[in-house]
Amino acid sequence: MKYIVGIDIGGTNIRAALLDEERNILDKIKIKNEVSKGPEYNLDKIINYINTNWKSKGIKGIGVGSPGPLDIKTGTILKAPNLIGWDNFNVKKYIENKTESKIRVNNDANVAGLAEAMIGCAKGAESVFYITVSTGVGGALIINNKIVNGANSFAGEICNLIINEDKYSHSGLVQGGLEGQCSGPNIARKASEVLGRSIETPEVFELYKNNNEEIKVLVDELCENLSKGISNIISVVDPEVIVLGGSVILYNQSLIEIIIEKVKEKVINKDKVDIRVAKIGDDAGLRGAGFLIE
Missing domain, CATH: 3.30.420.40 (ATPase, nucleotide binding domain)
Structure with a gap:
């Protein structure tokens, strides 16, 4: 079975979960988002956990929900009010390079709405x-x-x-x-x-x-x-x-x-x-x- 990873970027915390094919949560991690230290510093903690604990299980892809506004086509955070200093950061490319996985990025409200439509x-x-x-x-x-x-x-x-x-x-x-x-x-x-x-x-x-x-x-x-x-x-x-x-x-x-x-x-x-x-x-x-x- 191929697993999926979901990442939820917030202004206070960043969370990630290992999901099965029905998107049930099998394992998860939460870190405090120290926004002022920049996206790389914070995302590396999540990425290191994924690479160390989940990657060997076989990951089909990683979905990311982030505060907007975003350029969803490129996976870029444009100017999120609660992510000061993260302007024009390409979160898709960054996680893709670090995990060698397929990455999809969308607005945090969009992914929450998608969950309610699919299973809620x-x-x-x-x-x-x-x-x-x-x-x-x-x-x-x-x-x-x-x-x-x-x-x-x-x-x-x-x-x-x-x-x-x-x-x-x-x-x-x-x-x-x-x-x-x-x-x-x-x-x-x-x-x-x-x-x-x-x-x-x-x-x-x-x-x-x-x-x-x-x-x-x-x-x-x-x-x-x-x-x-x-x-x-x-x-x-x-x-x-x-x-x-x-x-x-x-x-x-x-x-x-x-x-x-x-x-x-x-x-x-x-x-x-x-x-x-x-x-x-x-x-x-x-x-x-x-x-x-x-």
Whole structure:
């Protein structure tokens, strides 16, 4: 049996997993991503583990999920906001040269969405749009179990989907974009302004659960803005299934029904709205990266 390796590059950690043909995880490793030391320093730790422990088993290929934006055709990280100093780094070529394996690279949201379409909550659906709401906001369009990358590798980059043009933007993203309205750090930023003290995202939702009126207004605004983004996606793409993932959603699933009702207020075919919660969890990136290798 030939094995597959999935690599999940994140701003905090880099993980890799040895996968079987069904993309079940047989072994995995996680290292802290010391971003400032550069891509070579960090990736070499993962590559050395792969070469020492897994290569002799027979590896069919290595799939890599990385924060975008990417040039997917060349496997180059262009300018990822949480990978400062990694600009224009060809991760595909680097890992390829070090492992002598076939390498496929794609956006981290895309590979997580692919996992949900292949083996997760949207298995069997012909068209799936995956949305992650976490440190950032990202998306992926999967049709017939294939990632739609677009002409310039930017399909699904819903972080810049304009929701409220006069509202806050961040990290060089467009004014009023979805990420600036809905990501975890921006929820915390808004809550800090309202409460007059510094507050982190988890505490925001604890206050929400405890019926803090000021925070309830902010979270309702989050649900409203996210529903605008989803309804726009439905109007343009008309996917069979929408999948919601990311820490903001997965740790606050009471928001799902609110979001669904708000989406139904904004679309024509209310009865066909099918919004599901991602079910694979933290390993979606690893297993989805494995599905890049066919």
